Amino acid sequence: YGRFGLDWNQANDGLPNNTDEADAAGEPSVSDAEETSITSRFRLTFDASTETDGGVTVGGRIRAQAESRDGVAGVANWSAPQFHVAYGGLRVNVGNIWGAIDSAPGLYLNTTSVGTGIDGMGFNSLAIGNGFNWDTFTSAGNGRNGVEAIYSVGGFTGHISYSKQNDLYESDGTDTGPVAAATRVEGEERTAVMLSYSFGDYFVTGAYQDSNVVANDELGFFAVGGDFGQFGATVSYGTTDASDSITLAGDVELGAASTIVAWVNSADQNTAAGRDGTAFGINYEYDLGGGVTFVAGAVSSHADDNENSVQAGLHFSF
């Protein structure tokens, strides 16, 4: 799909911050985005699948995606591939997996960006934070190599995912002999499980992630939601090492083509890195037909200063 629009973001006000590398004389490298800039994304998805004589589906997917944000244009980048084997209600993915946490119903908003506005606008509505410190399909990078199994029957879905990175060691630059065992930095290992049940227009879901990295360990998510005619509502609770938070999101259909989604998140930080306070946002979409949607959004983030941003633009499917 493609999407493009204008982004006005107070967080781009003022001078940018120093980085941890000094520039060579006369070659400045810290980019200062204007408050108003173009935000866009162009995503190509290559899907291939086939079916064996025994009725098992075997396939793969890869993406190339280009993004422009904060005044910096980007070329497209390839993703790593995801492979799958599916039979009946069971599907096993290998490679660039979706992740059990990321697949929990009620985690993302029911909008074209699955957040607010054109590009998600920071995804402050997520009850488990916007650090994306769980496994998720990476559309323009190598992501993490994982394995996951998803089983669906009736309204029930069970999902378990596992990923592991190689350990890293320091090199002494000699090009000879093995590295020193004491310099080991353990590669992150994540195991996550998600259970979900939907009955009629209602659903309930719970998810949990275990990791050997403290900041990503004991991540929990719980949500319930339902549709009541033209209204819908979801309550979700998330707990992470950095903060705990609760999100209330509601959507309403206006006439034949318009949808409004509004949300508020209240967070309590457990560590200095965590989000604290209240964030809220509103997203408006109008279906123009032919797969084209007009999208506008406004967000007030958890930040104390320069917390406001507004976006408007078009999203088109292909």
Next chain:
Amino acid sequence: YGRFGLDWNQANDGLPNNTDEADAAGEPSVSDAEETSITSRFRLTFDASTETDGGVTVGGRIRAQAESRDGVAGVANWSAPQFHVAYGGLRVNVGNIWGAIDSAPGLYLNTTSVGTGIDGMGFNSLAIGNGFNWDTFTSAGNGRNGVEAIYSVGGFTGHISYSKQNDLYESDGTDTGPVAAATRVEGEERTAVMLSYSFGDYFVTGAYQDSNVVANDELGFFAVGGDFGQFGATVSYGTTDASDSITLAGDVELGAASTIVAWVNSADQNTAAGRDGTAFGINYEYDLGGGVTFVAGAVSSHADDNENSVQAGLHFSF
């Protein structure tokens, strides 16, 4: 499309020049092209567009392009995307725009490479120089983020384009606090306009670019041209900060499948960086059918020494 052929270029004679970085001992990095080498390009274009219920076209384009020049083979690289919204005679592009200057009729030659030979051979025929210091669609890089509007009615076309890069600042390497405001290097801001009118087999066009970078400011272009049966001719005048020049280009159709384009450019430099003197070239094309064209070209550039080059090869469309 694809194109490939042999390039013989006197400018590759002799030893290459030093670069501004010294090599590590025993790891030479300056490549010395032979006078004769393979020149080729392979371009994939991904276009997607849809139409809303109101008849507005919304779409996007992205490219992947591989080039081999001067004995160095290259892999394909993605471009940044261009998005468009079009209705009737009006089209608005966002992202990797075409640019008003680059779209002026009479700027490029009427050949498969829009220059001479297989790969354009330096584009010395352009009256505004071959520095490409104006906005243009970048096929294998991130280009510049811009916005442009094009309006066509009858034989008239008006085109206005605007692009802006972020300001840059130097980092002090501390990773804390904002950068020093005094280290600001202003991002380039370009505004360009092009007007063109065609009547029967004749056209007239004028274009102008304003920039906050002196070398790219006050760039002007003017051209008139026409077709007289099997003959055609274009006169174009360009003025830039570096040099002013005038180009005369003529083409003649020989029989059913052959076309010859010949051109001469005379330039007066305003600064030491500008082109000075006379360049000329000739391009021959033979249509082999099925979208395959045999192309041969010869160019004598503005340079005082080693100014000659010759190319021949095939261009095929897909």
Next chain:
Amino acid sequence: YGRFGLDWNQANDGLPNNTDEADAAGEPSVSDAEETSITSRFRLTFDASTETDGGVTVGGRIRAQAESRDGVAGVANWSAPQFHVAYGGLRVNVGNIWGAIDSAPGLYLNTTSVGTGIDGMGFNSLAIGNGFNWDTFTSAGNGRNGVEAIYSVGGFTGHISYSKQNDLYESDGTDTGPVAAATRVEGEERTAVMLSYSFGDYFVTGAYQDSNVVANDELGFFAVGGDFGQFGATVSYGTTDASDSITLAGDVELGAASTIVAWVNSADQNTAAGRDGTAFGINYEYDLGGGVTFVAGAVSSHADDNENSVQAGLHFSF
């Protein structure tokens, strides 16, 4: 196509080796693969060709390929393109060529990976070594720029290929004047020829490469093979600067869908870098239908320690 599976490799036992660059403090960079990891590849091929009015085919090919090996996930990378012109039994390729040595019948195994298991498992069956120091189509990198001609008539095929890299020089970092001629490192120039003749179910082939790099010079290959109903066998002999070796490979069809390929290679080293001793392997494939194949392989390499590896997984065509 896509392929993915599990790799168990003794060579990943123990600590990895130091590299020739020391890590910055606290930023280890040497990755330690587990003995068991995911191996996968996803390959997209873009082919384009057209035919002139005179019946000459003109076309091109480019690839994007992603691989995951030894616990490191990779994104897709583009290749450089190959262009071709073909008429009757003659085909000329330009750019990312196949190479005469690499095209010799009997060099690779008759399996989905053209080696053993999912990813070839080191290609220890090749009689000319697994250094790939001959021209071959590079699927995810820029490869080498070459030209080759292939002529086939009846059961006879003749193939000659040539590639040349630019010379390299050291830069003194001054950014002025030509480089010092004495720092020249000559670019590699390879010329290879392959002749092959097949008659009924038998074939015989010979190939030879000349290079200005000693390690890649005087590379020779000779093979004979045949099919005898459900059995097949190939004997191949290779001689390189580093080692001489002989490979015996046999395949047998079991029932309608299963194939077993077994091979043994015996090498004598000429230099310390060469392979020495015996390697052997076995590959099992079961056709699941729909282009999906179950593949399993086991290899014992030429190494003295940790020489065993096993792989199993799926290969699917698209």
